[in-house]
Amino acid sequence: MFIALRDLAYAKGRFALMALVIALIAFLMTFLTGLAAGLIKNNISGLMELDVSHIAFEFDDKPTYRNTMIERDQWEEWAQQPGVKKLEPMGHTVFTARTQRDDPLELVLWGLAPGSLIEPEVFDGDQLGGVSNGVIVSNLLVERDGVQMGDTITLDRVLTELVVIGIAEERNIGHIPIIYAPLAKWQEATYGPPGGPPPGEKLPDVVFDFVSILALQLEEDVTPEQIVAIDDELGTSTLDRAAFYAASTGYIEEVRTVQIIQVFLFLISAVVIGAFFSIWTIQRTKEIGLVKALGASNGYLLRDALGQALILMAIGVVLGLALGLWSGQAFMQSGRPFMFESDKIVQAMTLLVTAGLLGGALSIRRITSVDPIIALGQEQ
Amino acid sequence: MTLRAENVSLLLGDGDEQIKALDQVSIEIAAGELVVVLGPSGAGKSSLLAVCGGLRTPTTGRVWIDGTDITGLKPAVLTKLRRDQIGFVFQQSNLVPSLSALDQLLLLVHMQGRKPRADDRAKALALLEEVGMAEKKNRRGNQLSGGERQRVGIARAFMTDPSLLLVDEPTSMLDTQRGHAIVELLRRACHDHKVATMMVTHDRGVLDVADRVLEIRDGRLGGASEDATVEMPRIVDAAH
Incomplete structure (x- = not known):
């Protein structure tokens, strides 16, 4: 040069x-x-942090998190399929809500079994399971919306009350912060009557027979053809990681x-x-x-x-x-x-x-x- | 004989536009000999230089440099030949603008595929000294006068110890005094370095430095002038 x-x-x-x-x-x-x-x-970020290989939705050409409902029979049969290492039924519902200070919130309520593989680690407070309406919130709600530990969040329309017991790193889906609730509380909020069951009564069992999606850990040798065969049989649409990211609104x-x-x-x-x-x-x-x-x-x-x-x-x-x-x-x-x-x-x-x-x-x-x-x- | 051209013709252009730039030209130049080829503009001087320097392939005839027939050589071989065996002195503006006077010379070493060493630098400085440009070794072309640029061009031509030196109108942009100084410098360098030199020019004022003068007109070498408006010298035999 x-x-x-x-x-x-x-x-x-x-x-x-x-x-x-x-x-x-x-x-x-x-x-x-x-x-x-x-x-x-x-x-x-909420999806990225999930330690799963696939997510199964209700059968649809273009599955989305907002329009999917899976029945108990389906997830119990999915769990029996060869190549399934772990399966977690999950709920996903978008809510508007208010804190006890009347601050408006927009959030995604995820329902999951306490202690399951999809529950996030909290950096402040407790994990799920100790309190039936105790929830873990995305840090975005804390930093942006001023939500604090111990706050009561009331979901609009259904009036379900949730108490913040833990704070996890920022986890969103479709740019909306996630609140992680016990699956039963999510089912109650999503499928139950506004305000919960009447005093002294229980919700009917059928409320607890539905979730939104199935978080799956499949063996590596499970082929796409096998997954399609299971989907055909069980009426689901199962997406791998890239596809279940793409299913998020606007992604x-x-x-x-x-x-x-x-x-x-x-x-x-x-x-x-x-x-x-x-x-x-x-x-x-x-x-x-x-x-x-x-x-x-x-x-x-x-x-x-x-x-x-x-x-x-x-x-x-x-x-x-x-x-x-x-x-x-x-x-x-x-x-x-x-x-x-x-x-x-x-x-x-x-x-x-x-x-x-x-x-x-x-x-x-x-x-x-x-x-x-x-x-x-x-x-x- | 360092340079030998035999019955060289060169046709330029196509079809009706075709002109005979060189017509059955033969020339020989020995080591240490300075031959001036004199002719008016369009006579074929630069074409002769181009053919002898491997820049154009003659239509017919052959050219030998140091006994090697260069007529049919591939472009890459001709490029190497020009780099290693031929020194060119062009009209005054032909220096690489971004290079200093010293770098103009060292560029030739770099083109040979090696980094200039201390001895290359010493040689380049000695050559610049020889042409009186050592003190201005760090100046670029635009910081030098026309005569100074020509001196750098002469030093550059000797950097690779060529066996043949081809000089194109060295005085065209200089006044008489400076022009004469340049051709005198060329004569001295040609004899000192024992390089066969062909200088093409239209300037009759420089003929006294030549060992031999040949006239070129209409592509023919050695023909007598037929143009009354241009007073052409007769062919002068070398004083050998």
């Missing part, structure tokens, strides 16, 4: 401007990657939007770098002809120019990355959905550099067509 390095010093204004453009693209890319990860976490749309922006940024990077090096190469045509006449091979000049593009990309990417990490940190501290995932950022930056180099390479190949005869003032 004998000429490349000296060119960078010689035309530093032009290269600095270009590095700045690359830095801005890298900044946007870093920020978007963090924002995408943050949005995903904000949308489906696919959010991920796709960010991905489209990222793809555009890759393209913009390739085009901008390509255009810059295209103009730069045209400006250098006479110089390239001269150096070729002196005995430089195409390979020598291409390596030199590609090295120059790589240095330019590297400087721009490092600057943009630093700016992106710094501003992302500030964004995150302000409570907005943002998360750094080093592997995804490294992947995005690698793709950005590759796209830039590809654009540069397409422009730089013009070097091979420069005829050294122009050094003698003759036409090609």
